[in-house]
Amino acid sequence: MMNKLLSILQEYAENNRFPGTPAELYEPCAYILTLGGKRIRPALLLMAYQLFRDDVEKALPAAWAVELFHNFSLIHDDIMDAAPLRRGQPTVHTKWNATTGILSGDVMLIYAYRHLAKAGRPEVVAHLLNTFNRVATEVCEGQQLDVNFETRNNVSISEYIRMIELKTSVLLGGALEMGALCAEAGAEDVAHLYQFGRNAGIAFQIQDDLLDTYGDPEKFGKQVGGDILQNKKTLLVLKALEVANEQDRAALTQWMQTPETEGKVEAVRALFDKNSIPELIEIEKQHFQETAFKHLDDVSVPETRKAMLRQVVADLLGREA
Amino acid sequence: MMNKLLSILQEYAENNRFPGTPAELYEPCAYILTLGGKRIRPALLLMAYQLFRDDVEKALPAAWAVELFHNFSLIHDDIMDAAPLRRGQPTVHTKWNATTGILSGDVMLIYAYRHLAKAGRPEVVAHLLNTFNRVATEVCEGQQLDVNFETRNNVSISEYIRMIELKTSVLLGGALEMGALCAEAGAEDVAHLYQFGRNAGIAFQIQDDLLDTYGDPEKFGKQVGGDILQNKKTLLVLKALEVANEQDRAALTQWMQTPETEGKVEAVRALFDKNSIPELIEIEKQHFQETAFKHLDDVSVPETRKAMLRQVVADLLGREA
Numbered sequence: 001m002m003n004k005l006l007s008i009l010q011e012y013a014e015n016n017r018f019p020g021t022p023a024e025l026y027e028p029c030a031y032i033l034t035l036g037g038k039r040i041r042p043a044l045l046l047m048a049y050q051l052f053r054d055d056v057e058k059a060l061p062a063a064w065a066v067e068l069f070h071n072f073s074l075i076h077d078d079i080m081d082a083a084p085l086r087r088g089q090p091t092v093h094t095k096w097n098a099t100t101g102i103l104s105g106d107v108m109l110i111y112a113y114r115h116l117a118k119a120g121r122p123e124v125v126a127h128l129l130n131t132f133n134r135v136a137t138e139v140c141e142g143q144q145l146d147v148n149f150e151t152r153n154n155v156s157i158s159e160y161i162r163m164i165e166l167k168t169s170v171l172l173g174g175a176l177e178m179g180a181l182c183a184e185a186g187a188e189d190v191a192h193l194y195q196f197g198r199n200a201g202i203a204f205q206i207q208d209d210l211l212d213t214y215g216d217p218e219k220f221g222k223q224v225g226g227d228i229l230q231n232k233k234t235l236l237v238l239k240a241l242e243v244a245n246e247q248d249r250a251a252l253t254q255w256m257q258t259p260e261t262e263g264k265v266e267a268v269r270a271l272f273d274k275n276s277i278p279e280l281i282e283i284e285k286q287h288f289q290e291t292a293f294k295h296l297d298d299v300s301v302p303e304t305r306k307a308m309l310r311q312v313v314a315d316l317l318g319r320e321a
Numbered sequence: 322m323m324n325k326l327l328s329i330l331q332e333y334a335e336n337n338r339f340p341g342t343p344a345e346l347y348e349p350c351a352y353i354l355t356l357g358g359k360r361i362r363p364a365l366l367l368m369a370y371q372l373f374r375d376d377v378e379k380a381l382p383a384a385w386a387v388e389l390f391h392n393f394s395l396i397h398d399d400i401m402d403a404a405p406l407r408r409g410q411p412t413v414h415t416k417w418n419a420t421t422g423i424l425s426g427d428v429m430l431i432y433a434y435r436h437l438a439k440a441g442r443p444e445v446v447a448h449l450l451n452t453f454n455r456v457a458t459e460v461c462e463g464q465q466l467d468v469n470f471e472t473r474n475n476v477s478i479s480e481y482i483r484m485i486e487l488k489t490s491v492l493l494g495g496a497l498e499m500g501a502l503c504a505e506a507g508a509e510d511v512a513h514l515y516q517f518g519r520n521a522g523i524a525f526q527i528q529d530d531l532l533d534t535y536g537d538p539e540k541f542g543k544q545v546g547g548d549i550l551q552n553k554k555t556l557l558v559l560k561a562l563e564v565a566n567e568q569d570r571a572a573l574t575q576w577m578q579t580p581e582t583e584g585k586v587e588a589v590r591a592l593f594d595k596n597s598i599p600e601l602i603e604i605e606k607q608h609f610q611e612t613a614f615k616h617l618d619d620v621s622v623p624e625t626r627k628a629m630l631r632q633v634v635a636d637l638l639g640r641e642a
Contacts, residue, residue: 113450122444147424
């Protein structure tokens with residue numbers, strides 16, 4: 001079912017390729033889209049639409065707008081983070097240069113709005129535009145907070161969660177909200193779907209921090225322990241700095257100023273274990289995912305229509321549907 | 322009259338300031354808007370609206386959207402051009418850094434769409450969105466062509482004019498078109514106003530190239546001869562390479578590879594004079610400005626309503642109204 005959705009989305013993308021010229025502008029847009037993301041945001045939008053209506057092809061322009069927005073943000077974030085690779089392939093500014101990354105990102109954002117403009121009757125487009133603009137603004141604010149946090153040493157857990165909420169989770173919520181808006185669902189259902197996505201998104205990001213240190217190396221796509229080696233101020237670190245005794249805090253702070261050393265990952269993980277950090281973080285995650293699914297429960301359509309959306313999000317969060 | 326329009330626009334801007342936080346994101350947006358541009362694009366939009374209707378405040382959100390778009394493009398272009406100054410003040414990426422320039426530019430573009438979303442009934446917003454998206458795409462394409470031309474030695478005059486058309490003129494046309502759309506003018510008037518702005522914009526850019534070399538140092542804001550010193554491939558250079566004999570072409574090509582030297586501006590200007598370049602360029606300019614004013618003539622409102630718009634654009638082009 002999910003594959004069916006992704007295949008009609010792909011068909012829409014192929015029928016709506018970027019222009020051929022100027023090639024220097026549009027090739028990077030086509031390139032980033034081939035790097036094999038999971039297309040989770042447009043899939044969520046289409047599944048939200050299908051809660052209410054069967055003619056899912058009507059929601060494709062809005063779904064593609066959300067995917068283009070996401071990819072625009074990847075291109076620009078990769079420049080800001082000076083990231084050489086994305087999914088094992090060169091980032092746009094590495095394969096070309098920063099000028100190309102800036103300008104191709106810009107035009108990709110504008111193309112997101114071009115698809116949005118085709119997403120329904122003028123009244124529907126007006127609603128979609130409001131949601132999209134609100135979420136797009138918040139994503140920029142979240143990226144700014146992330147940039148700010150790199151040079152701050154006093155980030156609180158609630159500030160961190162607010163940052164991941166803005167940077168990534170509101171777009172998941174926004175995608176679900178837009179699917180409901182395309183279907184012209186009622187205002188309460190629209191709001192519940194937004195909250196479902198926003199809370200599930202926060203839970204997902206918390207899980208991402210957890211898996212980076214505690215994931216199964218066989219299943220986890222990246223190097224387990226990467227965040228520790230890069231001294232990232234993840235939720236695990238912030239929680240440990242909050243709950244650990246002075247000695248453990250000092251040891252962790254020391255490790256965070258140490259370059260990659262043999263035994264570093266194990267030592268930091270031992271500090272986390274001693275302070276029950278994985279359990280404490282799991283509780284945070286549970287809180288957001290339970291809130292998320294309560295909102296899905298409250299959407300006023302029969303349970304049978306929710307089955308796919310419920311399963312897909314449960315799978316993402318590694319829990320039973 | 323024009324001052325009246327600029328003052329109500331300023332009032333709208335002050336009532337619609339950027340949020341206070343994150344300050345790192347929004348301060349650069351406020352900063353670039355204080356650098357004292359002429360606000361010509363929103364003024365054109367408001368004047369186009371006033372051809373048809375008197376309640377000009379209705380057109381303010383669209384006018385401000387166009388001004389924000391223009392300023393977004395300045396921030397990003399300045400990064401791409403590595404420009405240290407704009408209007409004698411540090412550019413955003415110089416005062417802050419490239420990351421700030423990218424992200425603040427992004428959010429400024431999104432804010433342009435936020436104002437656009439408030440610019441009228443859903444049907445009107447839908448039309449505005451189509452025009453804005455089309456023009457915004459073309460501005461990115463024009464910037465890409467400008468980037469490409471820097472490393473090309475075989476740019477034709479028609480390619481150059483197409484570049485300035487996309488990079489700057491379509492936005493003037495788009496502003497006028499959007500003013501007419503806000504007023505719900507007929508399709509023919511909308512099209513004539515776009516062509517008026519597009520052609521006047523090309524004439525203005527041609528004049529800009531001409532004034533850089535032949536302007537009155539007392540009136541011209543920048544250093545006269547700056548383009549020559551920077552070896553810019555302006556329309557004057559392209560025209561000279563097209564019409565001059567082999568010896569003059571060789572001399573010009575030689576100068577274009579010479580760093581700033583005493584007598585360089587005078588020598589290149591003498592080559593231009595000998596080949597009647599200013600007269601030939603003036604003919605190009607006349608062609609576009611005559612086409613422009615024919616389109617204004619064809620707008621189906623009484624001549625009295627056109628007086629201000631006609632005067633303002635004539636002044637910009639240094640001709641009688």
